[in-house]
Amino acid sequence: xxxxxxxxxxxxxxxxxxxxxxxxxxxxxxxxxxxxxxxxxxxxxxxxxxxxxxxxxxxxxxxxxxxxxxxxxxxxxxxxxxxxxxxxxxxxxxxxxxxxxxxxxxxxxxxxxxxxxxxxxxxxxxxxxxxxxxxxxxxxxxxxxxxxxxxxxxxxxxxxxxxxxxxxxxxxxxxxxxxxxxxxxxxxxxxxxxxxxxxxxxxxxxxxxxxxxxxx
Numbered sequence: 599x600x601x602x603x604x605x606x607x608x609x610x611x612x613x614x615x616x617x618x619x620x621x622x623x624x625x626x627x628x629x630x631x632x633x634x635x636x637x638x639x640x641x642x643x644x645x646x647x648x649x650x651x652x653x654x655x656x657x658x659x660x661x662x663x664x665x666x667x668x669x670x671x672x673x674x675x676x677x678x679x680x681x682x683x684x685x686x687x688x689x690x691x692x693x694x695x696x697x698x699x700x701x702x703x704x705x706x707x708x709x710x711x712x713x714x715x716x717x718x719x720x721x722x723x724x725x726x727x728x729x730x731x732x733x734x735x736x737x738x739x740x741x742x743x744x745x746x747x748x749x750x751x752x753x754x755x756x757x758x759x760x761x762x763x764x765x766x767x768x769x770x771x772x773x774x775x776x777x778x779x780x781x782x783x784x785x786x787x788x789x790x791x792x793x794x795x796x797x798x799x800x801x802x803x804x805x806x807x808x809x810x811x812x813x814x
Contacts, residue, residue: 599624599625599626599664599805599808599809600626600628600662600663600664600808601625601626601627601628601663601664601665601666601667601804601805601808602627602628602629602630602658602661602663602665602666602667603627603628603629603630603666603667603668603669604630604632604651604654604655604658604666604667604668604669604670604673604677605629605630605631605632605669605670606631606632606633606635606636606669606670606672606673607631607633607636607779608631608633609753609779610629610631610669610778610779610797611629611631613778613781613797614627614629614669614797614801615627617797617798617801618801621798621801621802621805622801622802622805625805625808628658628661628663630654630658632650632654635647635650635651635670635673636670636672636673636712636714639672639673639714640672640712640713640714643714644672644673644675644676644714644717644718645676647673647676648676648680651668651673651676651677651680652680652683652684655677655680655683655684655688656683656684658684658686659684659685659686663686664686664687664807664808664811665686665687665688665689665804665807665808665811666684666686666687666688666689667688667689667690667691667800667801667804668688668689668690668691669691669778669796669797669800670691670778671690671691671692671710671715671718671719671776671777671778671796672712672714672715672718673718674690674691674692674693674718674722675690675718675721675722677690678690678693686811687804687807687808687810687811689800689803689804689807690722690800691778691796691797691800691801691804692719692722692776692796692800693722693726693800693803694796694799694800694802694803695774695794695795695796695799695800696719696722696723696725696726696774697726697729697730698794698799699723699726699772699774699794700723700726700727700730700732700734701730701732702771702772702792702794703770703771703772704732704733704734704735704771705734705735705737705769705770705771705772706723706734706735706736706737706770706771706772706773706774707736707737707738707739707767707770707772707773707774708720708723708736708737708738708739708774708776709738709739709741709760709763709764709767709773709774709775709776709780710738710739710740710741710776710777710780711740711741711744711745711748711756711760711777711779711780712745712777713740715776715777716738716740716776719774719776720736720738723736723774724736737770739763739767741759741760741763743759744756744759744760744763747759748779756779756783757780757782757783757786758786760775760780760783760786761783761784761786761787764783764784764787764789764793765787765788765789767789767791770791771791771792772791772792772793772794773789773791773792773793773794774794775793775794775795775796778795778796778797778800780795781795781796781797
């Protein structure tokens with residue numbers, strides 16, 4: 599089973615390799631990292647990189663991908679919308695997380711360090727709420743200054759700042775970490791609220807799609 603992952607940061611490669619080793623040892627991962635896509639999407643909007651994402655998907659299929667997983671929350675909706683062009687399942691890593699958030703409660707706090715992530719993530723949570731027939735109240739929490747630390751390679755400082763923001767959230771039933779890069783911040787936080795991240799459930803969903811495609 600071959601799964602291609604489209605990333606906008608190289609830090610995600612070892613994260614997903616470790617999850618594969620732990621949960622899906624028979625799954626072959628191929629990583630494509632395109633950092634410039636997030637930069638452009640942040641400046642011009644996710645739709646601005648549609649053609650580039652389409653080309654990545656077509657190339658992944660040509661290389662033998664049974665499915666493609668987009669690990670960037672900003673680009674997830676664009677990638678998912680191009681599945682018909684790709685001809686294989688194309689998944690966004692945060693959809694399973696969004697479904698779990700809707701099931702967890704009405705008041706959902708979405709945490710991000712990149713503002714362009716909020717629109718796609720909030721839209722996804724609200725889509726999953728409609729699908730489940732549930733009413734939700736979604737609010738966003740932007741972690742000021744954190745992304746600059748990430749870009750500077752200060753991972754510990756990045757996670758600490760995000761953890762502080764998580765601990766400052768009240769009046770919520772569940773906290774959603776909108777970016778895969780935020781995942782480890784949950785371990786540094788002390789909140790009693792459930793904190794959801796996307797890598798593990800997202801990879802699980804993609805692995806299932808690969809298995810289904812391979813057996814079809």
